[in-house]
Amino acid sequence: MTRITPRTALLMTLPPLLWAGNAVVGRLAVGSVPPLTLNFLRWALATLLLLPLGWRALRQPRAIAERWRHLLFIGLLGVSTYNAMQYLALVTSTPINVTLIAASMPVWMLAVGALFHGVHPTRRQFAGAALSLAGVLLVIARGDFAALARVHFVAGDVYIVIAIIAWAFYSWQLAQPPASMRAPARPDWNWAEFLLIQTTFGLLGAGAAAAGEVALGAAPVQWNGWVLAALLYVAVGPSIIAYRCWGLGVTRGGPALAAFFGNLTPVFAALMSAAVLGEAPQWFHAVAFALIVAGIVVSSRRR
Known part of the structure; x- marks a missing residue:
């Protein structure tokens, strides 16, 4: 794997930080904005913000048409499915369960690489995954691993x-x-042009899902200043900035390495939740952060 440079580390750290904020905002939005509607509004606003930066790509309809299958595929995956399912999970599942399952990201990333792209994980990657997962579980257990035995999984998981x-x-x-x-x-x-095309294709799925949600009787959006601020944040930070950094980070370091950085998300989310609830960070937050960073370092070192 590629050695971690300061630039690569920054590119891969910003998305988890912004996505942690997205999870907190998504949880706070429950009751004010239906989850699938929130996803659609988020990306509709992000698309409008991207237009001044990426409109030139829309003047190449032939280039887009020749690649529409791939563009639709990544748009549905990265814009529609991932984000809609996350917001939906925050409504029907508990934050501890969502974080626990999200901690398995390196496993899925390595599995997809091995099964569909012929990239087989190394021992260092397995070791890094174990260290990183241990750090996440420590946060979830709040320093008491016995608490994990009391976790109950529901449909949202x-x-x-x-x-x-x-x-x-x-x-x-x-x-x-x-x-x-x-x-x-x-x-x-x-x-910006590439992300605009992704969001445009992704809005097809996000819009259809939101329309179905409304047709099934979802409560209307409770518009107020907080909801507008929340929409602006999730459209700019976790969407435009995070996706730009994630794309650069994946290109520079590879998907497997990026997955380990992705495990910083629950740590950042725990700290943000503590700040919102007025609780001071605990000792296990620091230990978990050290374990996750150790997993990143171990997985990325060359022999």
């Missing part, structure tokens, strides 16, 4: 499993795209 698998496929598609999306055949799209 299935949603986050679907979300994680979708994200693993999405990340590998970024790292190993089809020939039409590799140089020299790849269109000359910058990051």
Whole structure:
């Protein structure tokens, strides 16, 4: 795997930080915005914000049409499925369960790489996954591993499993795209243009899901200043900024390494939740952070 440079570390640390905030906001939005509607509004706003930066790509309809299957695939995975399932899970499952299942991301990332891309995990990656997972479990257990035995899984846990698998496929598609999306055949799209195309295709699925939610009788959005601020945050931070950094990080370090950085999300989420609830960070937050960083370092070292 590629050695970690300060730039790569920063690129892969920002998305977990922003996505932790997304999880906290998504949990706070329960009762104010239906989950699938929240996902659609988030990406509709993100698409509008991306238009001034990426509109030139829309002037190449032929290039888009020739690659529509791949673009639709990653749009549905990264915009529609992953985010919708996450917001849905935050409604029907507990935060501890969602975080516990999300901690399995490195396993799914390595599995997808081995089964569909011929990239087999190394012993160091297995060891790194174990260290990183131990850190996440320590946060979930709040320093008491016996608490894990009392976890009860509900229907919402299935949603986050679907979300994680979708994200693993999405990340590998970024790292190993089809020939039409590799140089020299790849269109000359910058990051904003490429992300705009993804969100445009992703809105097809997100919009259909939101429409179905409304048709089934979901409560209307409770519009207020807080909801508007929350939508602005999830459209800019976890969407535009995080996706830009994640795409660069995956390209530079690979999906497997990025998955270990992704396990920083529950640590950041725990700290943010503690801040919102007025609770001071505990000793196990620091230990968990050290374990996760150790997993990143071990998995990325060369022999």
